[in-house]
Amino acid sequence: MKGKRTKIKLVTPQATLEFGELLGKYLTAGDCVALIGDLGTGKTQLAKGLARGLGVPGEYYITSPTYTIINEYPGRIPLYHFDLYRLGESSDLEDLGYEEYFDGRGVTVIEWAEKITHLLPENRMEIHLRRLKRDVRGLEVIGFGDHYEEILDEIARVSK
Ligand code: ADP
Numbered sequence: 001m002k003g004k005r006t007k008i009k010l011v012t013p014q015a016t017l018e019f020g021e022l023l024g025k026y027l028t029a030g031d032c033v034a035l036i037g038d039l040g041t042g043k044t045q046l047a048k049g050l051a052r053g054l055g056v057p058g059e060y061y062i063t064s065p066t067y068t069i070i071n072e073y074p075g076r077i078p079l080y081h082f083d084l085y086r087l088g089e090s091s092d093l094e095d096l097g098y099e100e101y102f103d104g105r106g107v108t109v110i111e112w113a114e115k116i117t118h119l120l121p122e123n124r125m126e127i128h129l130r131r132l133k134r135d136v137r138g139l140e141v142i143g144f145g146d147h148y149e150e151i152l153d154e155i156a157r158v159s160k
């Protein structure tokens with residue numbers, strides 16, 4: 001599938017948080033955001049912003065789960081935050097019943113999503129993160145499917 005692509009430069013951690021918050025506001029139940037990028041590129045920072053946009057109360061501290069693969073947070077829409085850094089075999093994820101999360105009642109955000117490319121829903125927002133300078137991150141955001149393309153159009157419109 002082709003997908004609609006946008007490139008964004010985020011020059012501070014705060015900018016990444018705000019971009020995540022903006023995107024989070026447009027997400028709806030059952031949505032999937034796949035985050036792809038090396039350690040320290042800002043995936044968790046972006047997930048924190050998404051949590052804000054989804055209305056997760058501020059007292060919840062979003063971290064990369066160390067030994068758990070998934071953390072759930074309540075919000076306007078629940079957030080299911082996966083971190084697959086320590087995932088061995090993708091069959092481990094099948095044991096977790098991950099599919100129920102994807103078309104569930106919440107929004108699924110997946111760090112290290114490239115480890116399970118074959119398991120990702122066809123329709124999704126895919127975000128590739130790169131470290132350009134110490135505090136500068138380059139994002140390529142790809143919306144696969146009409147719903148996600150519309151979100152990108154809307155974000156472009158309000159960001160003008
Ligand atoms: P990851 O989850 O990809 O390993 P984190 O979000 O945990 O990355 O860490 C990113 C680190 O980079 C944080 O310490 C953050 O403060 C720092 N950082 C610096 N500039 C940025 C930026 N523009 N966007 C996001 N994080 C940034």
Ligand code: MG
Nearest residue numbers: 043044064111
């Ligand atoms: Mg992380």
